[in-house]
Amino acid sequence: MAVRRRRERDDVPVELQRLVGELRQCKDRCELSLTSLAAKTGFSVSSWQRYLGGRSLPPWEAVDALGRLGQAERGRLRVVWEAAADVWADTGRPRTALDPGPSPKAGPGQEAAGPAGEEGTGLAGQEAASHPTARSRGRRHAAVAAVGACVLAAVVAWQHWGGDRVPVPQGAPTGAPAWPWPLHPTAPRSGTPCGPVGCQGLDPYRQRCDQDAVTVHRLRALGRTLTLRWSPACHAGWAEVQPAQGTSGLLVAGDDGARQAAPAGAAWTAMIPGGPDATRAAVVVAHYQLGVSESDSWADAVTGGTGPG
Numbered sequence: 001m002a003v004r005r006r007r008e009r010d011d012v013p014v015e016l017q018r019l020v021g022e023l024r025q026c027k028d029r030c031e032l033s034l035t036s037l038a039a040k041t042g043f044s045v046s047s048w049q050r051y052l053g054g055r056s057l058p059p060w061e062a063v064d065a066l067g068r069l070g071q072a073e074r075g076r077l078r079v080v081w082e083a084a085a086d087v088w089a090d091t092g093r094p095r096t097a098l099d100p101g102p103s104p105k106a107g108p109g110q111e112a113a114g115p116a117g118e119e120g121t122g123l124a125g126q127e128a129a130s131h132p133t134a135r136s137r138g139r140r141h142a143a144v145a146a147v148g149a150c151v152l153a154a155v156v157a158w159q160h161w162g163g164d165r166v167p168v169p170q171g172a173p174t175g176a177p178a179w180p181w182p183l184h185p186t187a188p189r190s191g192t193p194c195g196p197v198g199c200q201g202l203d204p205y206r207q208r209c210d211q212d213a214v215t216v217h218r219l220r221a222l223g224r225t226l227t228l229r230w231s232p233a234c235h236a237g238w239a240e241v242q243p244a245q246g247t248s249g250l251l252v253a254g255d256d257g258a259r260q261a262a263p264a265g266a267a268w269t270a271m272i273p274g275g276p277d278a279t280r281a282a283v284v285v286a287h288y289q290l291g292v293s294e295s296d297s298w299a300d301a302v303t304g305g306t307g308p309g
Helices: 002-011 014-030 034-041 045-053 060-069 074-090 123-130 134-160
Strands: 214-221 224-231 236-242 247-254 259-261 279-285 288-292 297-301
Touching: 014 045, 014 060, 014 074, 034 045, 034 060, 045 060, 060 074, 214 279, 214 288, 214 297, 224 279, 224 288, 236 247, 236 279
Parallel strands: none
Antiparallel strands: 214 224, 224 236, 247 259, 247 279, 279 288, 288 297
16 A cells, blocks of 8 residues: 555656645644535535645645635745646646636537536537547647657757757856756765755755655644754755744754754745754744754743744
8 A cells, every 4th residue: 555655646746746735734734624625715525635635736726725724825835836737737637637617608409518527418528529629630730740840950950069069059148058958957976966065055945855855843833833844865954934924033953053044024944954853943923932843842932042942
């Protein structure tokens, strides 16, 4: 069973896994059952089972509704959802799972379409299912032609510029590498995915360190959730708080003196290197400092500095 669950998870795009993780955190923060969640958002229990299980991409309306209930940062949630939507569309999965859209009204002699995701049972529905439309054939031909044109252009450019001796494109920044350059630089053989110097001061989401991140400790108090997160691949940790409005002094600190602080109202900090047992997170809410480490948590009145104690 564990192997099967791992295989199913591997089949889910990373961007969708990230969205599912955000949605599950919102649901846990609300402490709602699926029935209550369906009643509050207008989306069915079965739909939420698919969304929270990563089997379907939820529409933005569903994500936004759950985010409001969980007091999530709307801008960040939108970015995560758009990334998942782009990858979902690239996989060629059915549109009904991505965005059902309005169902067309049944015309004379046609039966109405069934529930979302089901085909109509009338004669027109049967014909549509058995015969591809001219529009779909045209789209396929256009896609094939576009791919062929791209391949031809790449071959011509490669031959014209002499193999791998490709000049830097006109208007590129000073020091830009010759084309083609990798969209995502590969990680070095030694060190972390952040590079040989480590992840100190880097954003965990830009470096994709959140992909394998685990929650070291979480504290819910004063209407906020403070989380200490750690990435095994990046060997670095950072602090997060939700909702971030009205907070200050969000920081992550290590036993070796490493420290990263975020501005007031920020939802997460940059990273510091080190293991989860030597990392602490803190944030100030309403003159109280909330703090967590691997095996401890606290909520103390602020009387001086804001460093984690």
